[in-house]
Amino acid sequence: MNTSGTTNTPVSMMETLAHWHFRRIEECSTLLQWLDPRPGERILDIGCGDGYYDARIASRGAHVVGVDIHEKRLAKAQRKHRSERTDYHYMDAEELGFEPATFDKVISFCVIEHFQNEDRVLEHVNRVLRPGGRIFLSADSLSNPEVTHEEREAHRKRYAVNNFYTVDHLREKLARAGLELERYHYILTTPITLALARLSWKLDDLPPLLAPLHGLGYAVLGTVGKVIADFAEDHARRPDSGLTLLAEARKI
Template identity: 35%
Template sequence: MEFKFMEKSVHISLNGFNVSRQMEYNTLIRYLNLQGHERVLDVACGDGYWTSRLAYLAGEVVGFDFNRDRLKQAKRMNGGFFGLIGCDAHYLPFKDRQFDAAIGICVLEHFENDYQALSELRRVLKPGGKLVMTVDSFSLPDITEKDRARHAAKFTVYHWYRNGDLHDLLRKAGFDVVQSTYLLRSPLAASVYRRTLMSPKLSYLLYPFTYPLCLTSERFSRNTECGYKMAFSARAI
């Protein structure tokens, strides 16, 4: 969130009060199972909020983003805890086999050529390196094409993912899929997410109440076939 203070623009990250993002991050951290020595790449790191949290769990963290304004926000948040680079995900400026793991929170769907981006991530990961990501699925039966089109136009989304197609894409790019799961799949969590899209500021205020309820709802949901999001873990071949 941006606001003016003493004629200066001040950025406050509210990712920590976002039900979806918190759920995605916690799932991916569980998939990563970091031991404290790994070199991790944060894909399209945005304002650096999650990068800064990763810095306490890994040996070294490098974040990159194409958006210069977001990188400026990340640099202000950084405090020297992690590296930052401005670059395009389709053409990464790193040498081969540089990272033990890569993480991306809802970024792949925003890359026009998702296969090229995944291939680049495979190139810079060491053999056996982990790739963990969340992606947009929007596959619940009550989500219409109009809903998807509206979301895609607002957030520049090029792709939607389901288990089968995503697994095929990952294998083509040089990864073995370890596990995947749908998120925001329960009626309550899906409803909270829809309201977040419509009224984000209100959702931040309600976060202390909605987050634990959504976690419980997801835990007991029997739906394993669809959701608003997908999380996956894959290993570089």
């Protein structure tokens, strides 16, 4: 789930904290496992941010190209993670400027829900993927039965979200772009993990003056909260709804 939207905490701090926030750990580790980067593969990261995950992918021998429209985050990616197997571009994913069949795989961590025209993004993904290429993505869902309409609307505003996704909604959009959904997985599905997420939303709404408290809260959620969330998911995971939807699709 994206945590770098329009919150009151500085973006640099938010992005650093997000890498070990309980909301992101299962999401990102699962997508990276599905991605299974291989030496020599070319992988596009849409919404690469500070390049943290690109460095991990590149360490497996793949060449990673990251695109984003946030100049400060791209500058951090260039400074900290630029290597012979990583490359970064200031580029809007709705106007991907790569040649057809350039990439073996595409990955995107909770970015698609922020686009004004995600259909165009997926059409570009299809175009730049090689035959049989795959996309791995996560998206905000908030499909838990306990999530209220008011919470969804607050989430839209807090994180600049345009769309929420269920598996049926995403499958339809992928199909229109020439991509076939092959597997999916909801995470943060239980009332307990929703309660922890609600706490994190309150932390994200704190004013800048209380930024140290925000950081402390994230640290607690990243340790104790993660243990509680894992226990709840292991014992009562729902297969058909959750705060975040993970998906893998293949170019038809």
